[in-house]
Amino acid sequence: MKSNxxxxxxxxxxxxxxTLVGVVALIVFLQLNNGDESKEPTIDEIVESSVDIQEITTNLAGDKFIRISMKVQTDSTEAAEELTKRDFQVKxxxxxxxxxxxxxDLEGKQGKLTLESSLKTKINELMDDGEVQQVYITSYIIQ
Structure with a gap:
């Protein structure tokens, strides 16, 4: 009986x-699976968390002027609300x-990307809640 x-x-x-190995494997699997939930936002979520900056006409350095409008994408609807309140600061x-x-300076794709990047950085310095994800130029004319 002792051997039994x-x-x-x-x-x-x-x-x-x-059983312990199975539980640990399940926990690791679930933790890795949770990382997949940080997927790209849908277009509806992007639109909901974006703010339109109405057309502005202003002088450039020199004797030309620009007419430009933009859409600024934030990381949340709360950030979009804050950005709407800060419209005058953004302008x-x-x-x-x-x-x-x-x-x-604004010529070509690189000139526009430089402007968008600069604006994103400066606007993010203003923000208290959330941050700017992307700045899109939606209309652009230099005369």
Missing amino acids: SKVLTIMLIILVSL NILITELSEMTPE
């Missing part, structure tokens, strides 16, 4: 060990940035 109880004890130890940043730029 030793075998039973070993079987119980193996069973408990396998001030836009006018100030553009007054330092020449038409040549």
Whole structure:
């Protein structure tokens, strides 16, 4: 009988060990699976958390002027609400940035990307709740 109880004890130890390994594997799997939930937002979520900056006409450095409008995408609807309240500050940043730029600075894709990146950085400095994800130029004319 002693050998039967030793075998039973070993079987119980193996069973408990396998159960623990299974539980740990399940926990790891679930934790890794939760990381997938931070997927890209849908277009509806992007629109809901975005703010339109109405068309502005202002002088560039030199004798030209620009007419421009934009859409600013934030990371949440709360951030979009804050940005809507800060509309006058955003327009001030836009006018100030553009007054330092020449038409040549805004030429081509790289010029527009530089402006969008600069605006994103400066607007994010204002924000208390959330942050700007992307700035999109929606209308653009230099005369």
